Amino acid sequence: MLYKLYNLTINAGLKGELKLKKLQLLTLAQNQLTEIPSLGALLSLNYLNLASNYLKNLSDFNKLTTLRSLQILVFRNNQIRGNLPPSIGTFTSLKSLSLANNELNGPLPEEGFCGLRNIEELDLYSNSFDGSIPLCFSNLTSLKFLDLSSNRLTGTIPTTLFYRLSSLEHVSLSDNHFEGSFSFSSVANNSKLQFFELHCNNRMLNIDTENPPWTPLFQLNFLRISNCELNEPSRVMPSFILTQGNLRLLELSNNSITGRIPTWLLKNNSGLQFLSLGGNFFTGSFVMNSDHWFGNLYWFDVSMNEIYGELPPLMGFIFSNLVYLRLSENAFQGTIPPSMGDMRNLYYLDLSNNNFSGELPVNLIMGCISLRFLKLSNNAFEGNLFKSEWNLTNLHHLFMDNNLFSGKLSDGIMNSSQLEILSLKSNLISGKIPDWIGNLSSLEYLVLAENSLHGSIPLSFSGLQQLKLLYLSGNYLHQIPPGVNLSSLAYLHLADNELDGPLPSFISRLSSLISLDVRYNKLSGRIPSWLSSLTNLRTLLLKGNSLHSPIPAELCQLKNTSILDLSFNNLSGKIPLCLCSMPFGEKKPLPIDGTFSSNIFGWSMPRIVAYEYVGLFGVLDYPMATHVSISVSENVQFLTKSRYEDFSYSILYFISGIDLSHNKFIGPIPPCIGYLSDIHSLNLSHNYFDGSIPKTLSMLKEIESMDLSYNRLTGEIPSELIALNFLSVFSVAYNNLSGRTPAMVGQFATFEKQSYEGNEFLCGMPLPDCGTKNTKLPELYDEGTNDSFIVEFQWSFLGSYIVAFLSVVAYLYCSPYHSMLLYEFFTTRFRTCVSPFRRR
Structure with missing residues (x-):
């Protein structure tokens, strides 16, 4: 140690002035302090740790200005807001200052920081500092550790910032809002530099590593440049990396780099542990041979590039110790090499969105015993699923959708008893849904949609008490046993099947249900009144069935619904006025989010931090010990802007609509519909509505699509509708409207005659002028549309x-x-x- 230490740890009851004049080290971390204690008598104090308390401001910061000997000051992990006081510059002896993970804002005070001439470690990570980096930072010549990441800094990175900082070892400037250009040659003479990190938030920063020509004096261990405009317009791979032989972590993702896949990186850096090159335009084949072995590499990501060809036959030997392998969204082809079954440490494997084909090698499903995440989606894999050799006992998440797997489901998957996600959508799987799926008690997300399954949902599904999403659309299912009990189910998709009779009664017990989709079945009878018991329901899709009778008043009790689609049925009667009391469009938080997220394992891009105590800059090793998360979004299809679109629930939070089209509703359109001010889409077309168009529809300020065509509406089109600034689709075609069309201003200037045709006594742009006699008989209905x-x-x-x-x-x-x-x-x-x- 540098000093003879007198260590003291005290609790939150500290009061008054401490009189231990020889005290040099004081730790008050995690003591629930709400204000800075008075420590004026501790004139010998050189280490003060106030981390992880409840400090909210630095209004009493002057209590510390008498501590002239202070060398290490830690405020990390508090709730400090506001500007940093310039008096921070009075600590001229300070060597280490950590303000990370607070809520400090405003510019970095030059009169404060720039007075810290002896500062060696400056950690300002994760605050809200804005403005530019002060030019005087280049005068902090003792600086070894600089972390300005995760703030709101703007402007350019000063080209002179690093010229005089010859002691720099660690630089992190990530997650700010820098713009302009930055020449990497400005760090050429920082011979001690080991760590450099710059992740761009807005792609407004162009980093040039090639001009002017330069030779680095440093040997980096850690280099991260991601999501930036790198070497525009050539987009070449940074050439200085050829001189870096000590790299242990390299990330150059999402920089639009072109050229051949740089396999030389692995050959030049035998100690490389982490390599991420995803989101670029690398091309060429992945050529490796038996002379190559990269046993230290445990993270390898070249996803979202243009790499083609087959994987090396010895893939499993070359990368034998990989933990994370992501090759998705390329143009790989051929089969999976059987040698990959030797990758016994592999936790995460993503080969999705390629051109792989053939059957899964037995070695893979038997040998990769550590796999927790396997994604093979959007390829051309074939053969039977879940053979008896299936031995992936640690698997949690399995995505095999959009392939050519066929035959019946066998029970080999039961060896993956911890499975949480199973997605087999869009394959050629046939037969009945097997009973044994009900024994996968950890399942939360089950997708068997768009296959050729028939029969009914097994009663054994009652064992899936963790299930949140069940997606069985696009099969030939015709029955659901009333005894099925899925108490946690939030999202149920049964569209495009052959369900008949009334709406399945088991749904009435799904008290957690948020989304119900039973479109395009053969359901008949009335809309059941028990739907009102589904108090969390946000989306109700009953389109394309044979439901009849009026809308029950009980449906209006759904006080959380944002999307209601009853189109293409035989519903009749008038729109119940209580429908206007439903909260369409009101943004209420979801009780269960439509995005399924889960931590896979403890490996990810690290944040390197310095020790907070003596030996200041013994930087922690690269442990990569945070988390990798996966997420699966629940999608809903709904008609808006005259086309059907898939909306994830992150979007549906902002989308709302009513579709009652293609039914037999009668009577006037209730004026109270205009009170649904947050609604985005309204479709009442192809019914028998009469009377005038309510002027109150002009109150639908968020409306984007309004279709009132093919009814019996009369009178004039309310001129007040021109105030609808977001309306992009509008149709009143084929009614009995008369008078002038609305003035062609705002959004109404974009609507063509198709929006108004079929109304004999309607005139004005874009129809013929009202002074021109129109002798043509009105075409009340298009041929074939209302036979x-x-x-x-x-x-x-x-x-x-x-x-x-x-x-x-x-x-x-x-x-x-x-x-x-x-x-x-x-x-x-x-x-x-x-x-x-x-x-x-």
Whole structure:
């Protein structure tokens, strides 16, 4: 130690002035302090730790200004807000200052920091400092550790910042808002530099590593440059990396770098442990041979590039100690090399979105016993799933969707008893859903959609008490046992199946349900009143069934619903007024988020920190000990802006709408619909609504799509609608509207005649001018769009004609006197007509 230490740890009850004049080290961390204690008498104090308390401001910072001998000051992990007082510069002996993980804001005070001439460690990580980096930082010539990451700093990075900082070892400038350009040659002479990190938040910073030509005097252990504009416009790989042989961690992701995949990086850096090159434009094949072995590498990510060809046959030997392997979103092809089964330490494997084919090698499903995450989505893998050799006993998350797997599901997957996510969407799987799936009691997310499964949901699903999302759409399921009990289910998708009869009653017990999608089945009967018991329901999609009768008033009790789709049914009657009391569009927090997130394991990009005590800059080794998370979003399809779109729940939080189209609703449109001020989409088309368009619809200030076409609406289009500034789709076509169209201002200037056609007495731009006589008969309905209405009209007319004719016959039969008069009338008329012909 540098000093003879007198260590003291005290509790939150510290009061008054401490009088231990020889005290040099004082730790008050994690003592729930809400203000800085008075320590004026500790004139020999050189270490003060106030980390992890409840300090909220530095208004009493002057209590410390008498501690002239202070060398280490730690305020990390508090709740300090406001500006940093310039009096920080009075601590001229300070060597280490940590203010990380607070809420400090405002610019970095030059009169404060720039007075710290002896500072060696400056840690300002994770605050809200703004403005630019003070130029006087270049005068802090003793600086070894500088962390300004995760703030709101702006402007350019001064080119002179590093010229005089010859002692620098660690620099982190990530997650700010820098812009302009930065020449990496400015650090060329920092011979002690080992750690450099710069992740760009906004891609407004161009980093040039090539001009002017330079030769680095440093040997980096850690280099991270990501999400930046790197070497524009050439986008070449930084050439100085060729001179770096001590790299242990290298990340150059999301920089749009071009050129061949740099396999030389691995050959030049035998000690490399972490390599991330994802999100670039690297191309070429992945060529390795038996002479290559990278046993120290445990993190390898080249996803989202343009790499093609097959994986090396000895992949499992070359990268035998990998923990994390991500090759997704490239153009790899061929089969998975059987040697990958030798990667026994592999936790995370993502080969999705490539052109891989063939069956899964037995070695893989038997040998990779540490796998917790396996993603093979969007390839052309084939064969039967879950063979008896399946031995991935630690697997938690399995994605095999959008492949060509076929046959029935076998129970080999039961060896993965800890499975939380199972996604087999869009394959060729057939047969019934097996009972044994109900034994995977840890499942939270089950996707078997778009296969050829038939039969019913097994009663054994009641064993899936952790299940939050069940996605079975696009199969041939026809029944759900009423006894199924899924108490935790939040998202249920059963669309595009063959369910018939009333809405399955087991749904009435799903008290946690947030989204229900049973579109395009054969459901019939009334909308059940028990839907009102689903108090958390946000999305109700009943489209494309044979439901009939009016909307039940109980449906209005769904006080959290934001999307309601009842279109393409046989519903009738008037819109219940209570529908206007439903909270469409009100942004309430979800009880269960639609994004499934889970920590996979404790490996990730590290944040390197310095020791907070003597030996100040013994930087912690690169432990990579945070977390990797995966997330799965729950999607809902809904008609808006005249097209169906998939919305994840992160978007659905901001989207709301009502679709009652293609039914048999009658009566006027309730004016109270206009009170749903937050709604984004309203579709009432293809019904029998009559009366005028309510002026209150102009109150729908968030509306983007409004379709009132194919009804029997009359009167004028309210001119007040031109105030709808976000309206991008509007149609009142094929009604009986009259008068002028709304003025072509704002959004209404974008609507063409298709929005208004089929209204005989409607005129004005974009229709013919009102001074021009329009003799064309209105086309009330497009051909084929309302055949059922035309047929009903024809049968009604024929029936009326027959009834009238029979009524006349019956009357004449019952009245001989009038029958005789009618006979004489027709006889006289007949003789008058034929007499001229007889005379000829």
